[in-house]
């Protein structure tokens with residue numbers, strides 16, 4: 001698949017932009033703060049409908065457009081998928097709420113001009129985004145890694161998006177009830193209905209995570225091995241908060257050191273086990289007023305040569321693992337959807353030494369469409385620069401006449 005056209009209105013530093021995009025690998029060159037990353041972010045938003053950072057969707061609206069009435073930011077893309085073309089639109093809206101006039105943020109998603117639920121539009125455009133600052137996926141807390149997994153799986157499974165939404169709603173209702181039981185007491189039997197729903201949605205999420213992590217590990221390991229010149233072996237260690245491998249006495253069902261493979265568990269088995277775990281933990285959960293088992297507490301660790309990169313990895317090792325994950329996503333999304341995702345690589349050249357840069361550029365040959373950014377054209381191999389379009393980004397404008405050194 002590829003993005004044929006992108007138009008932006010009031011999106012960060014772009015008040016207005018209309019751009020035909022080529023179906024090939026191309027390069028955006030520009031000084032700092034000119035809008036390169038913003039363009040990649042806009043394209044990514046059309047695939048996941050959320051910015052990479054958890055809390056920044058509202059910050060995407062152009063400062064200039066915000067006054068005390070209403071501000072709308074629009075990102076519209078024309079996507080070619082096989083022989084079909086679709087128009088995907090995201091609107092970010094800041095408007096005063098009717099009660100106290102405070103500005104309220106909301107988001108609308110449209111497919112071919114019609115407002116839709118997110119789960120109905122997701123997957124129309126698939127994209128893989130690499131930003132150097134995404135190293136936080138490896139370095140920071142588990143919430144970053146759950147979010148990473150969720151955004152990845154959501155691109156190929158609308159059902160996953162629905163289950164995630166239902167799970168999170170059920171979780172807040174169950175937590176509210178737990179708090180109420182802790183503070184005022186009452187009939188614990190009321191929990192049963194929430195337990196059942198939580199186990200059902202939770203099992204679906206866990207099963208998808210198990211499969212995705214297993215498939216991604218195979219892809220990422222291969223890329224990572226090549227990137228590290230055979231020096232390091234990457235492993236993805238899924239550590240679910242409710243683990244179907246742990247039998248009821250708290251012991252692992254497998255001998256220590258055996259690689260944990262949970263792919264043999266069906267959703268039903270996971271659901272039954274999770275339900276049982278919720279029941280067993282009921283007393284403690286009421287005392288703490290919150291749900292302590294389930295996929296909202298899952299962890300995923302990145303190991304290289306059995307060393308945990310989050311705790312002990314060097315900065316470079318973290319970046320390399322992240323890049324391996326991103327390139328693995330390309331193949332994984334292709335396997336799952338039958339289409340190549342659009343690859344968005346921000347400042348990738350400065351992340352790699354000369355040899356690895358060459359390898360990477362060669363490896364991109366399979367992609368249908370990829371956008372790379374750089375501040376410094378000298379970082380790009382001359383052969384590559386001569387054979388791909390180079391566009392200049394300057395002060396919120398994009399000049400598409402191929403730029404020559």
Ligand SMILES: Nc1ncnc2c1ncn2[C@@H]1O[C@H](COP(=O)(O)OP(=O)(O)OP(=O)(O)O)[C@@H](O)[C@H]1O
Pocket residue numbers: 011012013014030031032033034035036037038039059060061062063064375
């Ligand atoms: N909501 C917003 N409204 C207006 N401008 C914004 C908004 N958010 C960010 N900007 C500005 O947009 C500009 C472009 O930022 P961007 O990160 O895209 O630049 P860049 O070309 O990637 O630069 P660098 O090479 O430093 O990474 C910055 O000056 C930034 O301050």
Ligand SMILES: [Mg+2]
Pocket residue numbers: 036037038346
């Ligand atoms: Mg940038």
